[in-house]
Amino acid sequence: MLRLLGTAAVTVLALTACSAPDATGSTSAGSTFVVATSGEPDTLNPILGYGTDGAALIFDGLVARDASNTLVPALAAELPTVAADGRTVTAKLRPGITFHDGSPLTADDVVFTYTAVLDPAVDSTLRSDLDMLTGVTAPDPSTVVFTLRYAYAPFLQRLTLGIVPAKALRGQDVNKSTFNQKPVGTGPYRITSWTPGDRLALAANDTWWGGKPANSGVIVAFVADDNVRAQRARAGEFDAVELAPKLATAFPGHTVHRTPTADYRGVMLPMSDPVTGDIAIRRALNAAVDRTAMVTGVLAGAGDAAYGPVPPTSPFHVATEPVPVSLDEAGWVAGADGIRAKNGQRAEFTLMYPATDSLxxxxxxxxxxxxxxxxxxxxxxxxxxxxxxxxxxxxxxIMGWGTPYDPDFVSYKLFGSQFAGQGFFNPGGYRSPIVDRALQDGRDNADPAKRQAAYATFQQQLAADAPWVFLTYLRHTYVVRDDVAGVTPRVEAHEHDVANSLWWNIHTWTRR
Known part of the structure; x- marks a missing residue:
């Protein structure tokens, strides 16, 4: 999860590329595009969690996703092959690919990248995502072989991870390396500067294996405060900007894109609290929230009601409804002020939210x-x-997560007991043997029917326990200048700031 900045970056971007409008009224000189988002990554190293779902601009994985989120070859010459038993996956690299520094990409770089994720000495949030992986080898410079503990159905989707040059990190403490701020990749753009809290400047990689980008570069402005970002957008600073739905109004000469997503918002309820730890309170709250009104009022129609973490667009989705409950029968009796209490404990709790996030x-x-x-x-x-x-x-x-890819992604760590209290994964300490078993069955089985049954059990038990009150699925809202050509929205995940945003294919953008 990208950590949002605690303070707004309000200084006007001090780069020639976005300092003044050109003859067309654009704020970007030449063909440099300026985009703005609310979140900023903590690192630019894929090993440590940057852009792991692809479209990272600076890096490429063995595979990528196209406009329909279908896997396509990237650094791999073709989609990797899976053995009949599902436990060996082989990838052949495209010939002649080089990193931004001119050094050649080899299978050793792929082996190093995945081995580093598995290394306990490296603080990678991705290690548990690859717990099915027992080893990675390179029988020759252009071949990589992955060996799995068990047949993991969505393994090819894990191969979107950006590949780093082994020579740049081998022998270093990956957690503290300068590479994390000044990386070298194979992607369509190379980094020229990163000013934390302000901007990331990228220049086109003219020797990119996918073809020379159609523009000369990209500047990503980090502006945490929604209102400040909208003000700067109205001042003409950005070619494309992410905004809260209600703020995406009054932009003549711009197009508003409401992009479908699997990105949900919900109330994470901690199990340790005497109020939210009571299942009757959680069920009552789950039944009380008016999701339709939230979509209409808060989201200005740019969203859908949410009842669980697997989106309706997923073939694994199962419709669930809030479980009815009587708070009176559960011992929560209304007081004179209308607020309930049980054994002297008032039904009250604090609900935190990031102050800069208006939504x-x-x-x-x-x-x-x-x-x-x-x-x-x-x-x-x-x-x-x-x-x-x-x-x-x-x-x-008020938390946000969600993925349009496989249901194993995100949910395994967000609701699994073994991750209870580990940062943004399962922070409320939810524990359920039934959910744990279902998530593991979904991960262990390659059989589609067994996976379908496992994720149905998971969703039904989650609805019964209500450790979260799911509220809405968002449609990410972007405002884009009308003179920008090549914008191709696709279904987005929760993480969509520098990577996987509307500008996932910005290397193809041009000006009309």
């Missing part, structure tokens, strides 16, 4: 109003991420 603030306020009707008092509190993180195990939080 999450509005969702928190909507939840607060709906909860009060059920006799539950919610205290919304806008904070910085630095203040939020230490409290996630004890206070509720």
């Amino acid at each position: 999450r603030k509005e969702l928190a306020l909507a939840v607060t109003a709906d909860a009060k009707k059920a006799g539950i008092e919610v205290r919304p509190e806008g904070l910085t991420w630095d203040a939020i993180e230490p409290r996630m195990t004890s206070d509720a939080l």
